[in-house]
Amino acid sequence: MLSRFRAGWAPGSSSGAPRTPLRVLQVCGALSALVLIFLLFMGDIAPIFLVPTLLVFVGCVGFFAARDPLELEVTEHDLYQQARWYEGRYLLPEDFDHDAGLLLDRVQQAIDFILRSRVNALGMLDDVRNSVMLPAQEWEIARLLTKLSALRTEHHDFMYGGSSPEVAAAMAPLERALAASEAAVVARVEALERYAGHVSEADRALRAHDQIEQLRARLPRYEELLAETGADTFAVPEISRLSEDADHLEQALRDSVRSAQEAFRHLDGPPAP
Known part of the structure; x- marks a missing residue:
């Protein structure tokens, strides 16, 4: 419509x-x-x-x-x-050529994953900035992709009928400008995907940490059983390592969240002079 x-x-x-x-x-x-x-x-x-x-x-x-x-x-x-x-504040699928549409799909998948992650829902990331800046990133990338799509279409239509060597030489800088602009947009998309990758790793560490904590909560029952059966001399050291594993996962979770936060700060771009 x-x-x-x-x-x-x-x-x-x-x-x-x-x-x-x-x-x-x-x-x-x-x-x-x-x-x-x-x-x-x-x-x-x-x-x-x-x-x-x-x-x-x-x-x-x-x-x-x-x-x-x-x-x-x-x-x-x-x-x-x-x-x-809202004219000028929304975009339609026909505003994007095929390559731009694929890039936009990657952006939306990365942002959806980040916003729906457990670590984001629990506030372990900067969930406020995520909810504000990620949609802004999506809109900015989409806007750039529509411009890129329009210029690529115009360029293709202009070159479709053939051109003389002089015109081809004059068009070469424009082609390089299009390629450089596309590379810059792709770099922003890849930055979002790296951030989503760090968030995924943090989610995985959080799941593993929760599971280890559940196992550690059951330790007293196992230790009681081992004590009653007289097998605690051999098995207690093995089970006690479960607590060490939980500590390692706690550190891994903190490292994953810290890496995700660093990746998010990278999306802001270089600091203003």
Whole structure:
């Protein structure tokens, strides 16, 4: 629908006299039907008049409902108003060529994974900055990709019919500019993916840490069993290493979160002079 709006199509206006909402008519119809049935059972209305009365009522409801705009038309009109209001602040799939669309998919997958990660939900990362800056990164990369797509399309169309050596030589710097711009955008996408990779590692360390902690909570029962069976001399050292493993995983988790935070700071770019 947004594509149709951009092409110049607009929904019909809903001018005219005020119209009765269709849902109000439906509610009134249901209540009237209940009243008629109640009167029929109470004997205040003859059964012979029930069917004609209902038919007249249904006809009236149909007449007013036909005059009401369809819900789809209302939705189209509202969407059209929103599209005009937010013009320039949204992008459509046709704004991206094939390569740009693939890069945008990578960006969205990385951001979705980061925002849905456990370490982010638990506040172990900078979840406030994530919720603000990652969507801003997505929009900025998408905006650059649309510009890149448009220039690539123009360049391809210009070169499609062939060109002389002089024109090809003049176009060479522009091609290099396109390639350099694409490489810069790809570098930003890869930075996001590296951040997502660090978050994934932190999530893995968090899961392993939680599992080890659950096992460590069961240690007293195992130690009691070993003591009662007289096998504690041989097995206790082995089980005690579980606590050491938990400590190592705790450190690994802290290192993973720290690496993810460093990767996030890299997304900010170089500090301003």
